[in-house]
Amino acid sequence: MKNTRLGFFTSSGLMAAVLTALIVAGFAIVKGGMLFSPGSLNAQTGAALGGVSSHTEIAGQCSLCHAPFWSTSSMADRCVGCHTDVAAQWQDPSTLHGVLRQNNPKLACRNCHPDHRGPASTLIDLSKVNFPHTTFGFMLTAHQRKTDGSPFDCKDCHALVYSSYEKTTCSTCHAKIDSNFIKTHAQDFGSDCAACHDGVDTYGHKFNHNKVTFKLTGKHTQALCAQCHVNDRKLAELKSTPQDCAACHRAQDIHLGRLGSDCGSCHTTDGWTLAKFDHNLSVFKLDGQHVSVACGECHINHVLQGTPTDCHSCHALKDVHQGRLGTDCGSCHTTAGWTPATFDHNLSVFKLTGKHITVPCESCHINHVLQGTPTDCYSCHAAQDNHNGKLGKDCGSCHSTSGWSPSTYDHNLSTFKLTGQHATIACSNCHGNNVFWGTPTDCYSCHAAQDTHNGQFGTSCGTCHSTSAWKPSTFDHNLSSFKLTGKHVNVPCSSCHINNVFKGTSTDCYSCHASQDNHNGKFGTNCGSCHSTSGWTPATFDHSLSGFPLTGAHASLNCAQCHTNGNYGGLSPACVACHSEPAIHAGMYGTNCAQCHSTSNWNATFNHPGGCDGNCANHQQATCADCHPVNFSTYTCLKCHDNNNPGN
Amino acid sequence: MARYMTRYDNNKELWLSFLAAILITAVYAGVVYWKRAIPPAGALFGHLLGILGFILMLLTETLYSIRKRSHSARWGSMASWLQFHIFTGLVGPYLVLLHTSWKFNGLAGAATLLTLLIVISGFIGRYIYTQIPRSLDGIEIETPSGQFQASALARARRLLAVWHIIHIPIGMALFTAAFIHIGAALYYATLLR
Numbered sequence: 015m016k017n018t019r020l021g022f023f024t025s026s027g028l029m030a031a032v033l034t035a036l037i038v039a040g041f042a043i044v045k046g047g048m049l050f051s052p053g054s055l056n057a058q059t060g061a062a063l064g065g066v067s068s069h070t071e072i073a074g075q076c077s078l079c080h081a082p083f084w085s086t087s088s089m090a091d092r093c094v095g096c097h098t099d100v101a102a103q104w105q106d107p108s109t110l111h112g113v114l115r116q117n118n119p120k121l122a123c124r125n126c127h128p129d130h131r132g133p134a135s136t137l138i139d140l141s142k143v144n145f146p147h148t149t150f151g152f153m154l155t156a157h158q159r160k161t162d163g164s165p166f167d168c169k170d171c172h173a174l175v176y177s178s179y180e181k182t183t184c185s186t187c188h189a190k191i192d193s194n195f196i197k198t199h200a201q202d203f204g205s206d207c208a209a210c211h212d213g214v215d216t217y218g219h220k221f222n223h224n225k226v227t228f229k230l231t232g233k234h235t236q237a238l239c240a241q242c243h244v245n246d247r248k249l250a251e252l253k254s255t256p257q258d259c260a261a262c263h264r265a266q267d268i269h270l271g272r273l274g275s276d277c278g279s280c281h282t283t284d285g286w287t288l289a290k291f292d293h294n295l296s297v298f299k300l301d302g303q304h305v306s307v308a309c310g311e312c313h314i315n316h317v318l319q320g321t322p323t324d325c326h327s328c329h330a331l332k333d334v335h336q337g338r339l340g341t342d343c344g345s346c347h348t349t350a351g352w353t354p355a356t357f358d359h360n361l362s363v364f365k366l367t368g369k370h371i372t373v374p375c376e377s378c379h380i381n382h383v384l385q386g387t388p389t390d391c392y393s394c395h396a397a398q399d400n401h402n403g404k405l406g407k408d409c410g411s412c413h414s415t416s417g418w419s420p421s422t423y424d425h426n427l428s429t430f431k432l433t434g435q436h437a438t439i440a441c442s443n444c445h446g447n448n449v450f451w452g453t454p455t456d457c458y459s460c461h462a463a464q465d466t467h468n469g470q471f472g473t474s475c476g477t478c479h480s481t482s483a484w485k486p487s488t489f490d491h492n493l494s495s496f497k498l499t500g501k502h503v504n505v506p507c508s509s510c511h512i513n514n515v516f517k518g519t520s521t522d523c524y525s526c527h528a529s530q531d532n533h534n535g536k537f538g539t540n541c542g543s544c545h546s547t548s549g550w551t552p553a554t555f556d557h558s559l560s561g562f563p564l565t566g567a568h569a570s571l572n573c574a575q576c577h578t579n580g581n582y583g584g585l586s587p588a589c590v591a592c593h594s595e596p597a598i599h600a601g602m603y604g605t606n607c608a609q610c611h612s613t614s615n616w617n618a619t620f621n622h623p624g625g626c627d628g629n630c631a632n633h634q635q636a637t638c639a640d641c642h643p644v645n646f647s648t649y650t651c652l653k654c655h656d657n658n659n660p661g662n
Numbered sequence: 663m664a665r666y667m668t669r670y671d672n673n674k675e676l677w678l679s680f681l682a683a684i685l686i687t688a689v690y691a692g693v694v695y696w697k698r699a700i701p702p703a704g705a706l707f708g709h710l711l712g713i714l715g716f717i718l719m720l721l722t723e724t725l726y727s728i729r730k731r732s733h734s735a736r737w738g739s740m741a742s743w744l745q746f747h748i749f750t751g752l753v754g755p756y757l758v759l760l761h762t763s764w765k766f767n768g769l770a771g772a773a774t775l776l777t778l779l780i781v782i783s784g785f786i787g788r789y790i791y792t793q794i795p796r797s798l799d800g801i802e803i804e805t806p807s808g809q810f811q812a813s814a815l816a817r818a819r820r821l822l823a824v825w826h827i828i829h830i831p832i833g834m835a836l837f838t839a840a841f842i843h844i845g846a847a848l849y850y851a852t853l854l855r
Contacts, residue, residue: 024826024827024830024831026827026830026831027830027831027833027834028834029831030830030831030832030834030835030838031831031834031835031837031838033835034834034835034838034839035838035842038769038838038839038842041769047846047850048768049768049769049846050768050769050770050843050846050847050850051767051768052703052704052765052767052768052770053765053767054767076850077850080849080850080851082849082850083848083849164698165698
């Protein structure tokens with residue numbers, strides 16, 4: 015043994031090492047990898063995959079499953095090399111392996127499916143892996159240990175297969191913890207535990223109801239879940255349980271709904287009694303002595319809703335005014351007490367002003383009678399009337415409440431307004447002996463003695479005169495039956511009204527103008543038929559109004575051509591009075607020229623008597639003188655014909 | 663006699679080994695209780711046991727041999743190194759035993775068996791060794807008892823030489839198997855993907 019060599023590198027030691035290595039190599043050659051197997055492979059047989067029907071058939075061929083650490087393929091890759099169905103499931107999220115693979119990509123086959131545990135051991139063991147159970151919608155946070163402290167086994171819940179579970183599993187197990195609770199809980203909420211308890215958000219007995227919007231306080235903490243959550247089976251149903259008081263407590267409402275459905279406005283969860291009601295939240299606020307009154311004094315028989323709020327509903331019996339002042343006590347009284355009462359008389363129809371303010375109430379309101387007190391002055395002041403009633407009973411029309419005097423009378427408020435000189439004259443001028451009432455308003459009652467017209471113009475002086483003065487007076491002659499026009503306007507009144515006699519003055523022309531008649535009365539007395547008031551000339555005479563209308567050539571004649579020597583009356587209307595029969599007629603046609611002639615001209619319309627042997631048609635063009643050149647009693651044909659034989 | 667008895671009679675390394683074993687057992691029991699299962703060899707704790715045990719066994723094998731060859735007291739007394747050798751030679755195998763997860767099949771089982779053998783062998787060797795004083799200095803050679811001691815020493819030294827021939831190959835076989843086991847584990851089960 016050399017000192018430089020380590021002690022264990024003895025020849026026997028090295029031989030032992032080599033021998034060991036050789037033995038191992040020999041085993042490996044003969045038995046494959048069996049030497050390194052941590053345990054026998056599973057002998058469970060199934061469908062033939064990869065040419066074998068159980069893992070035990072590939073015992074010793076380690077590399078069929080095991081990849082060396084430098085290999086790019088994993089053990090899982092080698093698993094699915096045979097288990098192609100699992101490879102397919104990886105792609106399908108509806109399968110167990112699909113969900114696991116896609117949500118937990120680091121999870122390997124061997125995490126759930128171990129081997130080398132003997133031929134009869136299970137090929138599914140989830141106990142050695144933190145199985146992502148939450149992936150399947152049920153968290154195992156609360157299912158780590160059983161009540162005895164031992165860990166959960168998959169088979170505790172998944173008795174038959176891992177991919178599903180019996181619904182009774184939950185209740186069977188939990189009944190061992192608290193059978194009564196599970197029994198009633200199942201009755202309340204059904205037996206499908208997982209419908210509510212998803213394992214992620216369990217809402218189990220650790221559920222803190224105060225984390226939701228409806229916090230449990232007072233007696234609510236003692237309530238059973240199902241008392242509020244009636245027939246709720248799903249989380250959404252639990253969440254949608256109505257939260258208003260009445261939804262649960264309507265049947266208990268001793269107010270029979272009269273106070274609405276918000277119990278909480280008066281009651282707390284500590285109990286129905288000790289209810290607090292803030293009366294001031296109602297329309298009827300409590301103040302003054304109302305605060306200390308017992309509820310029942312107003313709310314008879316617990317009827318709260320609909321209690322009248324007017325004073326008289328409660329206080330009618332206490333009304334010392336016996337209803338005379340109406341039912342609104344509050345207009346004078348406050349809730350502080352019946353006395354002191356304040357009455358603002360000005361809120362009544364009779365406002366107190368002036369000396370009325372200081373008058374004691376009793377002066378007007380005899381025997382405490384307030385209602386119905388008359389408001390007219392005379393009811394109180396009749397005895398004080400210095401006018402002895404002559405000015406009526408409305409003292410206020412002249413007097414104010416400041417005092418009897420000074421009094422003001424606006425005469426213009428009466429039917430007789432004072433204007434002009436009436437405004438300044440003394441009252442007694444009209445109202446003799448202080449008689450004001452009934453004084454006549456017509457002029458003549460006062461002014462009869464002053465009538466210089468001696469009553470000719472009646473008693474209504476105001477027709478012409480104003481109150482300013484007697485003169486100037488204005489008389490609108492046009493208001494009389496004789497209107498003044500033309501030259502009549504400027505004629506002095508006395509020209510027509512002789513000796514100031516106005517009444518009865520004749521309205522016909524001749525009564526004034528007789529002396530001026532140039533026609534010497536021949537045209538009658540109605541000058542106006544030809545003349546106007548503008549002047550005697552120009553006069554207009556409508557000859558057609560006489561028996562002889564002027565037509566044709568008569569219209570343009572001078573009057574004197576017919577009316578010679580100014581003779582207008584009695585002139586004969588006959589033609590011959592002016593026109594004698596001409597010689598051409600030879601005395602054949604008389605003096606009635608109009609038989610053939612018109613006033614237009616002398617051309618005659620003459621219906622020629624027979625004499626043309628019925629052949630007058632050819633003589634239509636002939637003039638009278640063609641045949642009658644001398645007179646109409648003789649004729650000649652020779653003007654046109656060769657002889658006087660009418661036959662030719 | 664009294665002189666070397668004072669050096670070994672309190673069996674310090676055995677007491678320390680026992681204490682370490684108690685401690686390790688406590689931890690192991692804790693893990694068993696926690697996991698409710700025997701820690702598998704291939705899991706974190708099992709691997710930790712195996713690696714730690716193997717390192718201790720490797721130290722058992724190498725350090726004492728190196729010190730024996732160095733011939734220098736500078737690295738501590740041989741007796742101290744033997745104490746360390748015995749301590750690691752007990753605690754290491756105990757860790758390895760726990761690493762097995764109580765399965766002894768295959769090469770790993772064989773390695774465990776060899777471990778058991780070498781521990782037993784070690785105990786025997788230590789017993790023989792304690793019979794040998796460090797040198798003849800303390801022997802009262804003139805007395806009859808001294809003469810007996812001298813002859814006994816010679817007998818013991820012969821026995822120790824024979825024991826070495828057995829103890830060292832077991833160790834070499836054990837480490838060969840252990841290395842192959844480690845290599846196979848690395849090959850087949852490193853980062854079991």
